[in-house]
Amino acid sequence: MPTLESFDGTRDPLDHLETYKAFIYLQAVPDKIMCRAxxxxxxxxxxxxxxxxxxxxxxxxxxxxxxxxxxxxAGQRYRRPATHLLNVKQQKGEPLRDYISHFNTKMLQVKEMDDKVALTAFMGGLQTSKFLFSLSKEASTSMTELMVRARKHMNAEDAMNAQKNKDDEAKRLDKKRLASSTREERESKYKKFSNSQADRSSRRPVSPGRYNNYTPLNTSVEQVFLQI
Structure with a gap:
């Protein structure tokens, strides 16, 4: 008997029953065994x-x-008609990947899926984009084909975003290096100017002061004081 999650009465009984039958049919057991198991x-x-x-x-x-x-x-999920998908809309700025995930979740709630309705609803819910233009130019014939095209488009978007991030990082580093270089140049010029000023000051001759030179005395200091 394959491993199957036990049903406690709180989940959808139809889901449990269908899962059980899918498992048990693989064993090719008779009807009585299905009842007993x-x-x-x-x-x-x-x-x-x-x-x-x-x-x-x-x-x-x-x-x-x-x-x-x-x-x-009472625990069975309410199954919606396929037209319910017409209410699913891609929000402004919402990535295609998130829109597809939301759309697929809503598709699981549909009782009987109609490919044509699903295709119409999916395209009708898309925001204006290159992907929508591509779908309008060459329509898909099934949801499977549409999802394959969507996957290719998302992979291309991821590659372009990765390259854009790489370019932005390179520009940021270049700007940082330029700012650093400019600062170093300013500091170097200031240092050269300061050294030049200091060197010029050291070579400037000292002007003779007003009382730097005195006439030699021809008598003693004591005699000068006595005369004063």
Whole structure:
């Protein structure tokens, strides 16, 4: 028996049932075994519900499936019509990758998918862009083909953005180097000017002061004081 997440009654019973059948069909087991193996995928309230079924009340797996869905129908997700996709719009500035992810999520909620409606809704929700121009010029015939083209466009966008970031970084480094070089030049010129001024000051002759030279005395200082 393949590993299967147990159902506790709080999730979509249809999802669990379809997943169980996909797993069990690979084993090519008879209908009775499908019925007996089914409770092994249940737990909690769901397992309690199975144990309360009346003995011999289930004739085949189809009957078991109907009772299972009928009992846990409240947990089943509401399936929307394909026209619901017409409400999905790409927001201004929203990357194509995010729009596709949002659109695919909404597609999972559609009950019966119609490729034509999905194609129309997808293109109608796109913002004006080179990708929309490409789709308008050469329309895709299926969602699979459209997604392949979208993947190529996104890869090209990623490559261009990477190159743009690389160029911007190179410009930033060049600007930084230029600013650094200009600052070093200013500092070098200032240093040369300062050295030149200092050198010029050291070579300038000293002007003789007013009282630097005195006439030699022809008598003693004591005699001069006595005369004064």
């Amino acid at each position: 089914f409770p092994t995928t249940l737990k909690g309230w769901a397992h309690l519900w199975f144990n309360k079924l009346k003995p011999d009340s289930i004739e085949n797996f189809e009957e078991l499936s109907k009772q299972f869905i009928g009992h846990f129908i």
